[in-house]
Amino acid sequence: MSLYADVVRYPDLFLNIFRRELYGKYRGSILGLFWTLVNPLALMAVYTLIFSVLLKAFQIEHYALFVVSGLVSWVFFQSALQMSCSSLFAQPTLVKQVRFPRHILPLAVVGTNVVTLVAMLVVVLVPNLIVIPETRTTFWAAIPMLLPLIALASGLGVVVGYVTVVYRDVEHLVTTILLPWFFVTPILYSLDELPGLEGNEWVADVLYYANFVTPIVESIRDPLFFGEWPAVGDVVYSVGAALAALALGALAAHRFDDQVPASL
C-alpha cells in the first residue's frame, strides 16, 4: 500500500505529472474546466426533461438537483476510471527509459479528476443550499465522504492503468461496463421508490450492497441533497470498499509493474 504514499514522498514529481495531465485535460484554460462541467449539467438537464417532466417517472422533489447531486460522484468515478486506462499505456518512452514510480501516472490522472469533482461540488452546493434549507446544516458531511470516493477511484485507476498495458482491450471493457453500471447505480432514481420491487424489497438491498459505488454515492448525496447525515452502515461500507480497492491497486502494481516496460 506504500505506493499511494509516493504522492507525498515525491511531491514535485506528482505535482509536475499532475500539472501535465491537468493541462492535457483542460487544454490549459479555465474554459477547459468549464467544458468538463458542462457535460454533467447537460446530462442533468436531459435526464430531468425525460424522466421527470415527460415520463413523470419519479415523484422526487427538486429532481434536477437530486440527479446532479448523484452525478457529481458518478461522473468523477467514471471519468477517473476511463482516463486511468491509458495513463501508463500512453507514455511508452517514459516508462521504458526512465526509472521512476510509475504508479504516480494513474494517480495523477485521478488527481486531475478531483479538480473537476470539487468544482462540480461547488456548482451543486449553491442551488442546494438555497433551495433545500435542510442541507445547510449537513452539507459539510459530504466533504469527508469524498475521501472514500477518491480512494476507490485511485485504487481501481491503478488497477486498470496497469492491466491495460498487459491486456489491450481493458479500456473497451471498462467503457462497456460503465454504462450499465451507471444505470444500476441509483442516480436517476431512488431505490426506495421502485414500484416494480413491491413485495420483493430484498432486491433493493441486493442492488444496494452488491454495487459498491452505491453506498458512497448515497452517503455523499444524503448530506448534500436530503439534508441527512450519512448512514453509519454506508460510511463503514464505503471505507471498506475504498480500502479494498486500494489493496487491489497495490496488488496489480506489484504484479504487473515489472512487465510494463517490456509490454509497451
Added chain:
Amino acid sequence: MNVGTIVAENVSRRFKVYPQRHVTLKEAIVRRRQLRPVEVWALQDVSFQIEPGESVGFMGRNGSGKTTLLRLIAGVFRPTSGRMAVAGRVGSLLELGAGFHHDFTGRDNIYLSASIYGLRKQDVDRRFDAIVEFSELERFIDLPVRTYSAGMYMRLGFSIAVNVDADVLLLDEVFAVGDEAFQRKSVNRILEFRREGKTIAFVSHSGPAVERMCDRALLLRQGVLEYDGDTREAIRRYHDMLADEEDPAERTAGLREWGSGEARVTDVRLENAAGEVREHFLPGEQVVLRLKVHNREAIDPPSLAIELRDVTGALLSRAERDLGELGWDRNGEDAEVRFDIKRLPLVEGLFQFNVSLTDGARARRYHSVEKAAEFTVVPQGEAHGFVLFEGDWSLEQNASVQAAPGSETAQSSGRG
C-alpha cells in the same frame, strides 16, 4: 558500495513473447491454452562489476541483450534472477526529452523532466540557469516546446539529462545531437563527465566510437557475456563474430541489386597481393577488387562506380571509371575489371563495396549491387580510428636546416 558502482551478479532476464503482438483480456480468458507465451531469455547469467569512473562499452549485434542490460542498469525493470545493483543516480541519454509535454514551455518541461529523474524543485532551481545556458535556448525557454525544431528539442533534452547530477550515465552512439557546434559541445560534456570520474555505460555498434570512449568493453552474444576486458580485444572479437555469423547463404539472400540489366556485374571478389580470395585484411595491405561484367547485348562502353561504405552504410569514398578508357570492346562480352588498391587506407572495422554499372553518360543504370563485397579490417600495431593516416615527419630548427632522420608512420583517429 561506492557511488557510481554497478554490480551485476548472475543476472538473467526472461521475457514472455506472445505469438501475436497484443494480448487481449478476452483471449486470455477464452483461449487460455492457445496463448502459451514463448519464453525468451534476453540475458543469461551475466556478471560483471563496474567501478566508479570507468567508461565501459557494451557491444553486440542487435538482439544480443545490450538494451535489456542497459534498462536493468537504469532500473526500468528488474532481473528475473540474479542481482543488479547500481549505486547513485542514473542519467540516460538514450531517449532525449522523454516525458516532455508539447504544450508546456521549455521552462516547465525542465521542471517536469528533472522531477521524473528524481530531482526536487529546489534542486532544479539551482541548476536551471546551467541547463538553459547549455541548451542555448535562452530566447525560447518560455515558448511551448511544440514550437521547437527537432534539434532544439533534443538540445533541451540533452541539457537536462547531463545536468541531473547523474553518477552513472547511459548513452549510445547517437548521443551527440543538434548541429555540428552543439555536437562538439555534447562530446566535450561527456568527456568532462569522464574526467569528473562518473561512470559511463556506452552502447554502440561502432568499434572506433567505443574505442574513443571506453577503456573496457563487454561483448554480448545472444544474451551471454562473451568477453569482458580490453576494448581493442572486444572490438576484434566483435568483428570476428560478425564475420562468422553471416553465413554465405544469408549474404546472397540479403543481396540487393537492381537495374535495367543490359550489362551486369556477375562476380565480385577481393584478393590479397598473392591473388588469394580473402575477407580479412590488414591496414595498408594491398587489396585487389576483381569484377566480372557480363553484357547481354552489344553496348557502348559503360561506366563502373565503386563505393566504399562502412558498416552503417555511410559513404567513405567513391571511384568511377569509364570502361571505354580501359579498352571496352562494343562487340566483346564478359569483361573482367580489376581495381587495384595499393595500400588499404583503413585501420579497422567492417566495410563494404557497392558497385554500379551505368551507361557512359550515366543516364541509364544497368546494374547496381549493394554489399557486392564485404570485408573486415583487422587492426594491427598501434593503429587507431578508421583511416590510415600516414605522413613523413620533419623538423626545422634555427638557421641550420636538418631533415629529421628517417620517416615515420603515424596513425590517428580520423573523426574529431
